[in-house]
Amino acid sequence: MKIKTYILTLFSTTLLLGCLLALFNWHVDPASYFGRNPYGLYHYETLPIFKSRMIERDQYDSILIGSSKVDIIPPETASKWGLKMFNGGILGVHPEEILYYLQTVADTQETIIAGFDFYMSNGGCKLYKEPDFADRSLTNLLRYTLSTSVTRYSIQSLKWNRKGRLSRNWPTGNMDTADLERSNAEGFKPDYALYLGKLKRITFCNYKYSSKRMQVIPKIVEEANMRGARLIAFLNPVNPVFFTLFKELGIEQDFKRWHREMKKMIPGIIDLTFAPYSKRENFYWNDPAHFTLKTGKSLLELVLRRELGPPVSKN
Secondary structure: OHHHHHHHHHHHHHHHHHHHHHHHHHHHOOOOOOOOOOOOOOOHHHHHHHHHHHHHHOOOOEEEEOOHHHHHOOHHHHHHHOOOEEEOOOOOOOHHHHHHHHHHOOOOOOEEEEEEOHHHHEOOOOOOOOOOOOOOOHHHHHHHHHOHHHHHHHHHHHHHHHOOOOOOEOOOOOEOOHHHHHHHHOOOOOOHHHHHHHHHHOOOOOOOEOHHHHOHHHHHHHHHHHOOOEEEEEEOOOOHHHHHHHHHHOOHHHHHHHHHHHHHHOOOOEEOOOOOOOOHHHEEOOEEEEEOHHHHHHHHHHHHHHHHOOOOOOO
Protein backbone atom coordinates (compact mmCIF):
# COMPACT_ATOMS: atom_id res chain seq x y z
CA MET A 1 0.00 0.00 0.00
CA LYS A 2 2.79 2.37 0.90
CA ILE A 3 4.54 1.59 -2.37
CA LYS A 4 1.39 2.40 -4.37
CA THR A 5 0.97 5.66 -2.45
CA TYR A 6 4.62 6.54 -3.07
CA ILE A 7 4.36 5.82 -6.79
CA LEU A 8 1.10 7.77 -7.06
CA THR A 9 2.61 10.72 -5.17
CA LEU A 10 5.74 10.64 -7.33
CA PHE A 11 3.68 10.48 -10.52
CA SER A 12 1.38 13.31 -9.41
CA THR A 13 4.31 15.50 -8.37
CA THR A 14 6.15 14.86 -11.66
CA LEU A 15 2.98 15.58 -13.64
CA LEU A 16 2.36 18.80 -11.70
CA LEU A 17 5.95 20.01 -12.16
CA GLY A 18 5.76 19.16 -15.85
CA CYS A 19 2.53 21.14 -16.22
CA LEU A 20 4.00 24.12 -14.38
CA LEU A 21 7.13 24.00 -16.53
CA ALA A 22 5.05 23.81 -19.72
CA LEU A 23 2.87 26.69 -18.53
CA PHE A 24 5.95 28.78 -17.74
CA ASN A 25 7.52 28.18 -21.15
CA TRP A 26 4.17 28.78 -22.85
CA HIS A 27 3.83 32.13 -21.09
CA VAL A 28 7.36 33.39 -21.82
CA ASP A 29 7.52 31.61 -25.20
CA PRO A 30 11.17 32.64 -25.82
CA ALA A 31 11.17 31.45 -29.44
CA SER A 32 7.64 32.70 -30.18
CA TYR A 33 6.62 29.12 -31.00
CA PHE A 34 3.04 29.91 -29.97
CA GLY A 35 3.23 33.42 -31.41
CA ARG A 36 3.14 34.94 -27.90
CA ASN A 37 6.61 36.07 -26.83
CA PRO A 38 5.29 39.06 -24.80
CA TYR A 39 8.80 40.50 -24.35
CA GLY A 40 9.75 40.42 -28.03
CA LEU A 41 13.16 38.94 -27.17
CA TYR A 42 14.84 36.00 -28.83
CA HIS A 43 17.96 33.87 -28.55
CA TYR A 44 20.23 33.13 -31.50
CA GLU A 45 19.42 29.43 -31.45
CA THR A 46 15.67 30.14 -31.58
CA LEU A 47 15.77 32.88 -34.22
CA PRO A 48 14.41 30.62 -37.01
CA ILE A 49 11.23 29.94 -35.02
CA PHE A 50 11.02 33.60 -34.04
CA LYS A 51 11.26 34.71 -37.67
CA SER A 52 8.85 32.03 -38.90
CA ARG A 53 6.16 33.36 -36.57
CA MET A 54 6.88 37.00 -37.42
CA ILE A 55 6.28 36.49 -41.13
CA GLU A 56 2.85 35.02 -40.36
CA ARG A 57 1.66 38.30 -38.84
CA ASP A 58 1.21 40.03 -42.18
CA GLN A 59 0.89 39.35 -45.89
CA TYR A 60 4.26 39.74 -47.61
CA ASP A 61 4.77 39.29 -51.35
CA SER A 62 8.55 39.09 -51.11
CA ILE A 63 11.25 37.89 -48.74
CA LEU A 64 14.86 38.76 -48.13
CA ILE A 65 16.78 35.76 -46.80
CA GLY A 66 20.36 34.96 -45.84
CA SER A 67 22.77 35.35 -42.95
CA SER A 68 22.99 37.98 -40.21
CA LYS A 69 24.45 40.35 -42.81
CA VAL A 70 21.12 40.25 -44.61
CA ASP A 71 19.36 40.58 -41.24
CA ILE A 72 20.61 44.19 -41.08
CA ILE A 73 19.02 45.34 -44.35
CA PRO A 74 15.78 47.37 -43.92
CA PRO A 75 13.19 45.59 -46.13
CA GLU A 76 10.97 48.67 -46.40
CA THR A 77 13.52 49.87 -48.97
CA ALA A 78 11.80 47.52 -51.42
CA SER A 79 8.54 49.47 -51.15
CA LYS A 80 9.95 51.84 -53.76
CA TRP A 81 9.54 48.94 -56.20
CA GLY A 82 6.04 48.17 -55.00
CA LEU A 83 7.14 45.20 -52.89
CA LYS A 84 6.02 44.37 -49.36
CA MET A 85 9.08 42.57 -48.08
CA PHE A 86 9.92 40.61 -44.94
CA ASN A 87 13.51 40.22 -43.73
CA GLY A 88 14.11 36.52 -43.04
CA GLY A 89 17.84 36.87 -42.34
CA ILE A 90 19.05 34.34 -39.74
CA LEU A 91 22.35 34.26 -37.88
CA GLY A 92 24.66 31.52 -39.16
CA VAL A 93 22.06 30.17 -41.57
CA HIS A 94 23.11 27.39 -43.96
CA PRO A 95 21.71 26.38 -47.37
CA GLU A 96 19.65 23.54 -45.86
CA GLU A 97 17.89 25.98 -43.55
CA ILE A 98 17.26 28.50 -46.33
CA LEU A 99 15.66 25.76 -48.44
CA TYR A 100 13.57 24.51 -45.53
CA TYR A 101 12.43 28.05 -44.71
CA LEU A 102 11.31 28.61 -48.31
CA GLN A 103 9.52 25.26 -48.44
CA THR A 104 7.62 25.59 -45.17
CA VAL A 105 7.37 29.15 -43.85
CA ALA A 106 8.02 31.52 -46.75
CA ASP A 107 6.26 29.36 -49.33
CA THR A 108 3.96 31.96 -50.91
CA GLN A 109 6.25 34.93 -51.64
CA GLU A 110 6.53 35.75 -55.32
CA THR A 111 9.94 37.42 -55.04
CA ILE A 112 12.87 35.84 -53.19
CA ILE A 113 16.04 37.84 -52.64
CA ALA A 114 18.81 35.68 -51.23
CA GLY A 115 22.28 36.69 -50.05
CA PHE A 116 25.01 34.06 -49.81
CA ASP A 117 28.28 33.89 -47.82
CA PHE A 118 31.41 31.77 -48.03
CA TYR A 119 30.95 30.19 -44.58
CA MET A 120 27.84 28.44 -45.94
CA SER A 121 30.12 25.99 -47.75
CA ASN A 122 31.66 24.77 -44.49
CA GLY A 123 30.82 21.15 -43.77
CA GLY A 124 33.05 21.04 -40.70
CA CYS A 125 30.53 22.76 -38.43
CA LYS A 126 27.14 21.48 -37.43
CA LEU A 127 24.03 23.54 -38.04
CA TYR A 128 23.35 26.17 -35.41
CA LYS A 129 19.80 24.86 -35.37
CA GLU A 130 18.09 21.69 -36.50
CA PRO A 131 15.73 22.56 -39.36
CA ASP A 132 12.42 21.76 -37.69
CA PHE A 133 11.19 25.21 -36.79
CA ALA A 134 8.02 24.88 -38.90
CA ASP A 135 7.02 21.64 -37.18
CA ARG A 136 3.89 22.15 -35.07
CA SER A 137 3.28 18.51 -34.25
CA LEU A 138 2.36 17.41 -30.74
CA THR A 139 5.79 15.82 -30.35
CA ASN A 140 7.57 19.05 -31.19
CA LEU A 141 5.20 21.03 -28.99
CA LEU A 142 6.01 18.83 -25.99
CA ARG A 143 9.70 18.97 -26.76
CA TYR A 144 9.52 22.75 -26.83
CA THR A 145 7.50 23.30 -23.64
CA LEU A 146 9.34 20.70 -21.56
CA SER A 147 12.94 21.06 -22.75
CA THR A 148 15.68 22.31 -20.47
CA SER A 149 17.13 24.55 -23.20
CA VAL A 150 13.82 26.38 -23.74
CA THR A 151 13.44 26.73 -19.97
CA ARG A 152 16.90 28.27 -19.87
CA TYR A 153 15.91 30.69 -22.65
CA SER A 154 12.70 31.58 -20.77
CA ILE A 155 14.63 32.42 -17.62
CA GLN A 156 17.10 34.48 -19.62
CA SER A 157 14.25 36.37 -21.31
CA LEU A 158 12.84 37.28 -17.89
CA LYS A 159 16.26 38.54 -16.79
CA TRP A 160 16.64 40.60 -19.97
CA ASN A 161 13.16 42.04 -19.55
CA ARG A 162 13.92 43.12 -15.97
CA LYS A 163 17.05 44.86 -17.20
CA GLY A 164 14.99 46.79 -19.74
CA ARG A 165 16.33 45.05 -22.81
CA LEU A 166 14.23 45.67 -25.93
CA SER A 167 13.56 43.50 -28.96
CA ARG A 168 16.49 43.34 -31.38
CA ASN A 169 14.26 43.07 -34.44
CA TRP A 170 11.69 45.34 -36.05
CA PRO A 171 8.23 43.95 -36.97
CA THR A 172 9.41 43.52 -40.58
CA GLY A 173 12.13 41.13 -39.40
CA ASN A 174 15.27 43.23 -39.75
CA MET A 175 17.70 43.71 -36.89
CA ASP A 176 17.64 46.84 -34.77
CA THR A 177 21.14 48.21 -35.39
CA ALA A 178 20.91 51.20 -33.03
CA ASP A 179 23.70 49.96 -30.75
CA LEU A 180 25.99 49.15 -33.66
CA GLU A 181 25.33 52.53 -35.26
CA ARG A 182 26.01 54.31 -31.97
CA SER A 183 29.30 52.51 -31.39
CA ASN A 184 30.32 53.13 -34.98
CA ALA A 185 29.64 56.86 -34.64
CA GLU A 186 31.76 56.95 -31.49
CA GLY A 187 34.67 55.53 -33.46
CA PHE A 188 35.08 52.39 -31.34
CA LYS A 189 37.96 50.27 -32.70
CA PRO A 190 38.03 46.62 -31.58
CA ASP A 191 40.91 44.21 -31.21
CA TYR A 192 40.76 42.53 -34.62
CA ALA A 193 43.04 39.73 -33.53
CA LEU A 194 40.52 38.85 -30.83
CA TYR A 195 37.59 39.10 -33.25
CA LEU A 196 39.28 37.00 -35.93
CA GLY A 197 40.12 34.44 -33.28
CA LYS A 198 36.42 34.14 -32.51
CA LEU A 199 35.65 33.59 -36.18
CA LYS A 200 38.25 30.83 -36.30
CA ARG A 201 36.64 29.05 -33.35
CA ILE A 202 33.02 29.43 -34.43
CA THR A 203 32.31 30.42 -38.03
CA PHE A 204 35.21 28.65 -39.71
CA CYS A 205 35.89 25.96 -37.11
CA ASN A 206 37.30 22.78 -38.67
CA TYR A 207 36.66 24.26 -42.10
CA LYS A 208 36.08 21.63 -44.77
CA TYR A 209 34.62 22.46 -48.15
CA SER A 210 31.34 20.56 -48.42
CA SER A 211 30.19 19.61 -51.91
CA LYS A 212 27.13 18.01 -50.28
CA ARG A 213 26.14 21.29 -48.65
CA MET A 214 26.82 23.18 -51.87
CA GLN A 215 24.47 20.87 -53.77
CA VAL A 216 21.61 22.40 -51.82
CA ILE A 217 22.10 25.68 -53.70
CA PRO A 218 20.59 24.35 -56.99
CA LYS A 219 17.67 23.00 -54.95
CA ILE A 220 16.95 26.54 -53.76
CA VAL A 221 16.85 27.64 -57.40
CA GLU A 222 14.57 24.69 -58.23
CA GLU A 223 12.24 25.57 -55.35
CA ALA A 224 11.84 29.12 -56.68
CA ASN A 225 11.28 27.92 -60.25
CA MET A 226 8.82 25.23 -59.20
CA ARG A 227 6.47 27.72 -57.58
CA GLY A 228 7.00 30.40 -60.22
CA ALA A 229 8.78 32.79 -57.88
CA ARG A 230 11.39 35.28 -59.02
CA LEU A 231 14.76 34.51 -57.41
CA ILE A 232 17.26 37.37 -57.14
CA ALA A 233 20.53 36.12 -55.66
CA PHE A 234 23.69 37.97 -54.69
CA LEU A 235 27.04 37.28 -53.04
CA ASN A 236 27.53 39.37 -49.92
CA PRO A 237 30.45 41.82 -49.70
CA VAL A 238 33.52 40.52 -47.89
CA ASN A 239 35.44 42.78 -45.52
CA PRO A 240 39.15 42.90 -46.56
CA VAL A 241 40.19 41.70 -43.06
CA PHE A 242 38.55 38.36 -43.87
CA PHE A 243 41.01 37.67 -46.67
CA THR A 244 43.75 37.83 -44.04
CA LEU A 245 41.79 35.26 -42.06
CA PHE A 246 41.36 32.98 -45.08
CA LYS A 247 45.11 33.13 -45.68
CA GLU A 248 45.91 32.28 -42.07
CA LEU A 249 43.55 29.31 -42.17
CA GLY A 250 44.84 28.14 -45.54
CA ILE A 251 41.39 28.26 -47.16
CA GLU A 252 42.00 30.86 -49.88
CA GLN A 253 41.57 28.26 -52.61
CA ASP A 254 38.36 27.05 -51.00
CA PHE A 255 37.04 30.60 -51.11
CA LYS A 256 37.90 30.90 -54.81
CA ARG A 257 36.26 27.53 -55.49
CA TRP A 258 33.09 28.61 -53.67
CA HIS A 259 33.06 31.88 -55.60
CA ARG A 260 33.32 30.05 -58.95
CA GLU A 261 30.73 27.41 -58.11
CA MET A 262 28.16 29.91 -56.88
CA LYS A 263 28.32 31.69 -60.23
CA LYS A 264 27.83 28.39 -62.05
CA MET A 265 24.99 27.20 -59.82
CA ILE A 266 23.04 30.47 -60.00
CA PRO A 267 23.54 32.04 -63.44
CA GLY A 268 23.16 35.80 -63.22
CA ILE A 269 23.92 35.97 -59.51
CA ILE A 270 24.96 39.50 -58.55
CA ASP A 271 28.55 39.51 -57.33
CA LEU A 272 29.16 42.11 -54.61
CA THR A 273 32.10 40.24 -53.07
CA PHE A 274 34.73 42.84 -53.86
CA ALA A 275 34.91 46.64 -54.28
CA PRO A 276 33.17 48.98 -53.96
CA TYR A 277 30.96 47.35 -51.32
CA SER A 278 33.81 45.42 -49.74
CA LYS A 279 35.60 48.61 -48.63
CA ARG A 280 36.44 48.64 -44.93
CA GLU A 281 34.43 51.80 -44.27
CA ASN A 282 31.25 50.03 -45.40
CA PHE A 283 31.43 47.73 -42.36
CA TYR A 284 30.98 48.48 -38.68
CA TRP A 285 34.26 49.23 -36.94
CA ASN A 286 33.19 47.26 -33.90
CA ASP A 287 31.77 44.40 -35.98
CA PRO A 288 33.82 43.85 -39.15
CA ALA A 289 31.68 40.90 -40.25
CA HIS A 290 28.62 43.08 -40.88
CA PHE A 291 28.13 46.00 -43.24
CA THR A 292 26.43 49.12 -41.96
CA LEU A 293 22.74 49.93 -42.19
CA LYS A 294 23.48 52.53 -44.87
CA THR A 295 25.48 50.02 -46.90
CA GLY A 296 22.75 47.39 -46.55
CA LYS A 297 20.09 49.78 -47.80
CA SER A 298 22.27 50.85 -50.72
CA LEU A 299 23.04 47.21 -51.52
CA LEU A 300 19.36 46.24 -51.69
CA GLU A 301 18.58 49.25 -53.87
CA LEU A 302 21.38 48.24 -56.24
CA VAL A 303 20.13 44.66 -56.47
CA LEU A 304 16.53 45.71 -57.08
CA ARG A 305 17.45 48.40 -59.58
CA ARG A 306 19.61 45.95 -61.53
CA GLU A 307 16.91 43.27 -61.66
CA LEU A 308 13.67 45.27 -61.68
CA GLY A 309 14.70 48.58 -63.17
CA PRO A 310 14.16 52.03 -61.64
CA PRO A 311 11.88 52.36 -58.60
CA VAL A 312 8.21 53.07 -59.22
CA SER A 313 7.98 55.32 -56.15
CA LYS A 314 10.25 57.82 -54.40
CA ASN A 315 8.85 57.02 -50.94
